[in-house]
Amino acid sequence: MSEITMVEAINLALARALEEDQNVVVFGEDVGANGGVFRVTAGLQKRFGGERVLDAPLAETAIAGMAVGMATQGIRPIIEIQFMGFIYSAVDQIINHASRMRNRTRSRLTCPMVLRTPHGGGIHAPEHHCESTESMFAHMPGLRVVIPSSPQRAYGLLLAAIRDPDPVIFLEPSRLYRLMKEEVIDNGEALPLDVCFQLRDGKDVTLVTWGAMIHETMQAADQLASEGISAEVIDVATLKPLDMETILTSVAKTGRCVIVHEAARTCAIGSEIAAQLAERGLMSLFAPVQRVTGYDTIMPLFRLEKQxxxxxxxxxxxxKKTQEVS
Amino acid sequence: MNASERPDHSPPLGSETRVVAFEIKHTQIIDHHGAPLGPLPEFAKDPAELIKLYRAMVLTRLFDNKAIALQRTGKMGTYASSNGQEGVAVGMGSAMQPCDVFAPVYREYGTQFMRGVAMHEILLYWGGDERGMNYAQQRQDFPISVPIASQIPHAVGAAFAMKLRKEPRVSVGVLGDGASSKGDFYESLNIAGAWQLPVVIVIVNNQWAISLPRHEQSFAATLAQKGIAAGVPCEQVDGNDVIAMRYIMERALERARNGGGPTLIEALTYRMSDHTTADDASRYRPPAELEGQRQFDPIMRLKNYLTHNADWDDAKEQALQAECSAEIESEVKLYLDTPPMPPESMFDHLYETLPAIYKEQRDEVMQLGATGGGEDHV
Incomplete structure (x- = not known):
């Protein structure tokens, strides 16, 4: 079994879903013959036909709204919004319809749809191509927001998202698309949604993060280990609903917590995690919770993205700041 | 200005040829006095069939009056009246088949009733209860859509689902004249054309988008012509002529059902009510305009036709009204007798299975009970 990138892992999961359920339909801008701008859907149209993998006209509102209409009628649409910066014209459909169709109709009509979109910066992309606005969606009742951090988790979580009976916003960290390879067994096995993954066991501090920031966070954990600090790393993976139990259990053990995310700091998911630690985990904490985040600025063009x-x-x-207090 | 002319009437330069020409047709079958303007469609030759349409319009009007009364007496929330638009709604409803899918705005009660949506469900909805969108019949129909034009992508998506499954069904999406200015409508109309989907999109042009009159909404001579740019066949119909409305609608549905693709219909009508019970149209609409429109009332028009052509008389009219009123009263009773849902039910249809993290919030709501934790809660 050879190792594959996240792009290939997502492609495998899409193919598996198209294979196992005739109701699965993949559509979006340039996902057909072109195979998506990141090549995530490469080859799928050829394999499954132009009726099930097709290019939509350039219209994000209609793509999202049509997915709502299709999902209510028994199709399982997987739509692609080409970059997260273009998702905003689809937000009306996601918030006003996809997330609440079940609730409005007392489960008479439901929206089992997946909206896939690249997430985050770090790939020298143009303006509006580097968004990490996941907290907008995590705020919305009725949605699931999922973000993988490796090829294996991308495969397993995407399959879970597609099979889920409710709408899922599936964020794909574009920086991770080809950053690393991992062995992925195409066995159709989904990973669980709504739970965090513990990526590293530790006792001195809990590092909580998701998506592309797993990369820097794991590097930090390695360096900390060489300095004698044992860091536990938690990949939140499902941002909504948030599995606080895993985070609280870890913090009860380590007594310290650093939350890392690329999104701007204010009203981000880090804010929610910190608030819940204050409400439910304060007595376990030896030091104030720290957040390492993107700044409350517009995501700069790529010359400054590293900063x-x-x-x-x-x-x-x-x-280190959390270790100063004892 | 003719659309083919240049704004400044300048002479052409180089080679100029007409690439394509367009026209918009308007259909009316009986005039506003109820007199036929030509031969009637087959269905309209049967008086019993026309009486069915008449009954559906009368029922809708009487329901409307009752709903407004319920709101005015504090027994229901804000309500959007369909007064004056019954011809459009009943025309659509009578043309559709039960297997079709309907994506309405909030003034298509006439269509919804014909499709089996219960009056007490509509009352429950405006009475602040989600169960009013859980239609016992027509399980596949969309609930009323409040965000303007956002239901048109749903109708087009449903049509795509039908096409994928090769089902002989049609999806019908309705929007208002104001909604025809929105991107949701243009985007999905374009895709309906590009993918040749079995959908009929109906612009119910009631001349007012809350306070904005039709002529300020768009400089386009018709709203039907918005289909031209999308390559979607489009036409205009007198929506207050229920016979014409049903006829045009049936034709569009049949074409869609047979693989002929989408149609855009502009139905001309008039909102004889305020926008909703929370609105006062006298602030922006000249009273004389409203009075002038009464002569075009769709119900009076068909009644005149029936009086002259089907022995309709006062006795029959009174019997019909009494029958409709009794039906409405029993539905109102069902609505008023429906106890509220338990407060914790607000969690019960968020997801198929409520994620564990929300159980604590649900328990809190359940514990605080109907008063939300205190009688002083307003």
Whole structure:
């Protein structure tokens, strides 16, 4: 079994879903013959036909709205919004319809749809191509927001998202698309939604993160280990609903917590995690919770993106701050 | 200005040829006095069939009056009246088949009733209860859509589902004249054309988008012509002529059902009510305009036709009204007798299975009970 990238893993999961359920339909801009701008859907149209893998006209509102209409009628649409910066014209459909169709109709009509979109910066992309606005969606009742951090988790979580009976926003960290390879067994096995993954066991501090920031966070954990600090790393993976139990259990053990995310700091998912730690985990904490995040600025164009995206050094510094208090 | 002319009437330069020409047709079958303007469609030759349409319009009007009364007496929330638009709604409803899918705005009660949506469900909805969108019949129909034009992508998506499954069904999406200015409508109309989907999109042009009159909404001579840019066949119909409305609608549905693709219909009508019970149209609409429109009332028009052509008389009219009123009263009773849902039910249809993290919030709501934790809660 050879190792594959996240792009290939997502492609495998899509193919598996198309194979196992005739109601699965993949559509979006340039996902057909072109195979998507990141090549995530490469070859799928050829294999499954132009009726089930097809290019939509350039219209994000209609793509999202049509997915709502299709999902209510028994199709399981997987739509692609080409970049997260273009998702905003689809937000009306996601918030006003997809997330609440079940609730409005007392489960008479439901929206089992997946909206896939690249997430985050760090790939020298143009303006509006580097968004990490996951908290907008995590705020919305009725949605699931999922973000993988490796090829294996991308495969397993995407399959889970597609099979889920409710709408899922599936964020694909574009920086991780080809950053690493991992062995992925195409056995159709989904990973669980709504739970965090513990990526590293530790006892001195809990590092909580998701998506592309797993990369810097794991690097920081390695360096901390060489300095004698044992860091536990938690990949939140499902941002909504948030599995606080895993985070609280870890913090009860370590007594310290650093939350790392690329998104701007204010009203982000880090804010929610910190608030819940204050409400439910305060007595376990030996030091104030630290956040290492993108700044409350517009995501800069790529000459400055490295200065915006949290670095390993910033994570290390935050961890050191938690260790100063004993 | 003719659309083919240049704004400044300048002479052409170089080679100029007409690439394509367009026209919009308007259909009316009986005039506003109820007199036929030509031969009637087959269904309209049967008086019993026309009386069915008449009954459906009268029922809708009487329901409307009752709903407004319920709101005015504090027994229901804000309500959007369909007064004046019954011809459009009943025309659509009578043309559709039960297997079709309907994506309405909030003034298509006439269509919804014909499709089996219960009056007490509509009352429950405006009475602040989600169960009013859980239609016992027509399980596949969409609930009323409040965000303007956002239901048109749903109708087009449903049509795509039908096409994928090769089902002989049609999806019908309705929007208002104001909604025809929105991107949701243009985007999905374009895709309906590009993918040749079995959908009929109906613009119910009631001349007012809350306070904005039709002529300020768009400089386009018709709203039907918005289909031209999308390559979607489009036409205009007198929506207050229920016979014409049903006829045009049936034709569009049949074409869609047979693989002929989408149609855009602009139905001309008039909102004889305020926008909703929370609105006062006298602030922006000249009273004389409203009075002038009464002569075009769709119900009066068909009644005149029936009086002259089907022995309709006062006795029959009174019997019909009494029958409709009794039906409405029993539905109102069902609505008023429906106890509220338990407060914790607000969690019960968020997801198929409520994630564990929300159980604590649900328990809190359940514990605080109907008063939300205190009688002083307003």
């Amino acid at each position: 915006y995206i949290p670095s390993t050094a910033r994570i290390m510094a935050a961890v």
